[in-house]
Amino acid sequence: MAEYRFFADGFEERVSDYLSNKPEADVELEFAVPEKDFNTAGKGSSELKNLLKRLGVDSEILRRIAVASYEAEINVAAHSQGGVMKSAVHDELIHVSFIDSGPGIGDIEQAMVPGFSTADDLVRELGFGAGLGLPNIKKNSDAMRIVSQEGGSTTLEFLIFF
Amino acid sequence: MMKLANYMAAIDGTNHTPAIDPEEIEILGAYVSDMLSDVMGSAKPDQVWITIMKHLNVIAVASMTGVPAIILAKGNVPDAAVCDKALEESICIISSKLSTFELSGILYSMLKA
Numbered sequence A: 001m002a003e004y005r006f007f008a009d010g011f012e013e014r015v016s017d018y019l020s021n022k023p024e025a026d027v028e029l030e031f032a033v034p035e036k037d038f039n040t041a042g043k044g045s046s047e048l049k050n051l052l053k054r055l056g057v058d059s060e061i062l063r064r065i066a067v068a069s070y071e072a073e074i075n076v077a078a079h080s081q082g083g084v085m086k087s088a089v090h091d092e093l094i095h096v097s098f099i100d101s102g103p104g105i106g107d108i109e110q111a112m113v114p115g116f117s118t119a120d121d122l123v124r125e126l127g128f129g130a131g132l133g134l135p136n137i138k139k140n141s142d143a144m145r146i147v148s149q150e151g152g153s154t155t156l157e158f159l160i161f162f
Numbered sequence B: 001m002m003k004l005a006n007y008m009a010a011i012d013g014t015n016h017t018p019a020i021d022p023e024e025i026e027i028l029g030a031y032v033s034d035m036l037s038d039v040m041g042s043a044k045p046d047q048v049w050i051t052i053m054k055h056l057n058v059i060a061v062a063s064m065t066g067v068p069a070i071i072l073a074k075g076n077v078p079d080a081a082v083c084d085k086a087l088e089e090s091i092c093i094i095s096s097k098l099s100t101f102e103l104s105g106i107l108y109s110m111l112k113a
């Protein structure tokens, strides 16, 4: 099992406070993300964006959440056998997790390199496959974590403070 | 800042989302790419997106990125379902016969003027 962690400058402490307090979420959402269905993939991110907009989240922060979430959702549809997207909205942050049913990422460091992609022809035809999704998630989040096992499931989660 | 309507006239564009008024959209530039994650990583909310891609995910990408308008090059015309989705997301779709090169050059010189 391999793990990758990232904290944006100055966020490590806030993130560990959140993780150790394990506060209850104000709102939780869950969406299925089926394999290779690029019309369903994106629904979760779109609903989440609409909810946060109604809650009055700042537009630049909303944009960062929407991009990170959509990239992760598309990755589940494009590269895995499908999974779920779970969002937990708290007072001061959002925590979004994507759990799929495999086949896992063998080398996470390599997957994080801008330009690295194993996308198939169907995915590339749609204009995905630049190898920029994971770097975009990292760029837009305050904390990010990937846990994966070759041949097993991948979990990607990110936190963004409001 | 420039009105999208002025640019639409300069490229002889057709608005496929007529319920959205290009007079009301102000732009500062464009991002030109057909790779969706490249757009999500670099396009900005005050830019139009110039591309030849016209399927449903393109609307989702524009919506997530906050791009107000998509300019389809080389006479590409979107399906009705794509136009409906764009309207729902308040994204203007304009198509033009010109190439991405010409579309970029025209916008560049209008913004520099």
Ligand SMILES: Nc1ncnc2c1ncn2[C@@H]1O[C@H](COP(=O)(O)OP(=O)(O)OP(=O)(O)O)[C@@H](O)[C@H]1O
Pocket (backbone or CB within 6 Å): A071, A075, A076, A078, A079, A080, A100, A102, A103, A104, A105, A111, A112, A116, A117, A118, A119, A127, A128, A129, A130, A131, A132, A133, A134, A135, A154, B036, B037, B038
């Ligand atoms: N959920 C996942 N399961 C298995 N492999 C994954 C998963 N997410 C990403 N990967 C692997 O990591 C690579 C890089 O992902 P990334 O999102 O950066 O690029 P991409 O999806 O290939 O292209 P783009 O996101 O630019 O459209 C993928 O090509 C794939 O090999």
Ligand SMILES: [Mg+2]
Pocket (backbone or CB within 6 Å): A071, A074, A075, A128, A129, A132, A133, A134, B037
């Ligand atoms: Mg990706």
